[in-house]
Amino acid sequence: MAAPTPLLWTGGWDSTFRLLSLLLREQREVQPYYVIDSLHYRPAVPAEREAMRAIRQTLLKRHPEAAVRLADTVECRLADIDADTETMRYYERCLAIGFIGGQYEWLARYCRQHGIEGMELSIHRDDKARELLAELIGPSRDRLDPRFAGDCRYELFKSFRFPLFDMTKRQMQAEARAGGFEDLMRMTWFCHKPRHGQPCGTCNPCIYTIEEGLGERVPLSGRLRYHLRVVPRLRHWLARHPDLYMRVRGLYRRLRSGSVGAPAAGA
Numbered sequence: 001m002a003a004p005t006p007l008l009w010t011g012g013w014d015s016t017f018r019l020l021s022l023l024l025r026e027q028r029e030v031q032p033y034y035v036i037d038s039l040h041y042r043p044a045v046p047a048e049r050e051a052m053r054a055i056r057q058t059l060l061k062r063h064p065e066a067a068v069r070l071a072d073t074v075e076c077r078l079a080d081i082d083a084d085t086e087t088m089r090y091y092e093r094c095l096a097i098g099f100i101g102g103q104y105e106w107l108a109r110y111c112r113q114h115g116i117e118g119m120e121l122s123i124h125r126d127d128k129a130r131e132l133l134a135e136l137i138g139p140s141r142d143r144l145d146p147r148f149a150g151d152c153r154y155e156l157f158k159s160f161r162f163p164l165f166d167m168t169k170r171q172m173q174a175e176a177r178a179g180g181f182e183d184l185m186r187m188t189w190f191c192h193k194p195r196h197g198q199p200c201g202t203c204n205p206c207i208y209t210i211e212e213g214l215g216e217r218v219p220l221s222g223r224l225r226y227h228l229r230v231v232p233r234l235r236h237w238l239a240r241h242p243d244l245y246m247r248v249r250g251l252y253r254r255l256r257s258g259s260v261g262a263p264a265a266g267a
Contacts, residue, residue: 004029004071007120011051014122016188017172018163020181023066032073044192051189058184084109093152098132111159124164126212133157141165169212201225
């Protein structure tokens with residue numbers, strides 16, 4: 001029997017689609033992983049965990065034969081992932097080429113620390129990270145081509161597989177409908193900074209959800225905030241200008257470290 005498929009599962013749309021595809025369509029065993037960030041930086045942690053719990057519970061009721069193939073989630077606190085200067089250096093070099101989220105740096109460290117090969121990431125066709133990796137993808141369309149070994153992008157992402165690399169959210173929705181699990185997909189959670197228990201409309205996942213054709217999943221209040229947003233627009237613009245982004249990022253870090261290291265008044 002094939003080994004369980006290692007999958008980063010957050011309770012979000014993309015990773016849940018992959019999870020259900022593996023369990024219900026491919027009848028594979030799945031070993032999910034979830035990294036718990038601090039609530040200060042990721043207030044959505046409780047909502048994500050609740051979404052995963054509800055999906056598991058519904059899966060057990062409706063598809064018990066598939067539910068037994070879903071292993072308990074391996075959870076790890078972000079603070080418990082070992083520091084790794086080499087991985088950070090690869091990530092910094094990637095940022096000089098194009099913007100990618102900081103989660104890819106610590107996910108790479110996590111895989112390296114635990115010797116995980118082939119961890120599935122649900123990077124899909126409209127992801128920013130896909131733009132960075134598109135020219136490195138191998139003939140299988142789900143792994144980077146080893147001939148790019150040494151390239152910072154390859155070295156950062158070499159532990160991962162990308163089974164959704166050429167799919168859009170709309171295509172996932174159509175396949176979920178055809179496969180009979182669209183209702184389970186509606187139980188997913190995506191917002192990083194919920195407001196009153198609902199998607200905010202201004203965090204990156206909300207913005208991408210709206211712009212990739214699933215805006216109906218964001219409430220009217222969130223869609224209004226999406227159209228009125230200012231800071232997220234600036235952040236999005238910076239993400240498309242890597243050199244300027246790196247300078248702003250460096251300035252922010254210096255200011256932050258200066259404020260942390262400054263002596264208290266009256267000391």
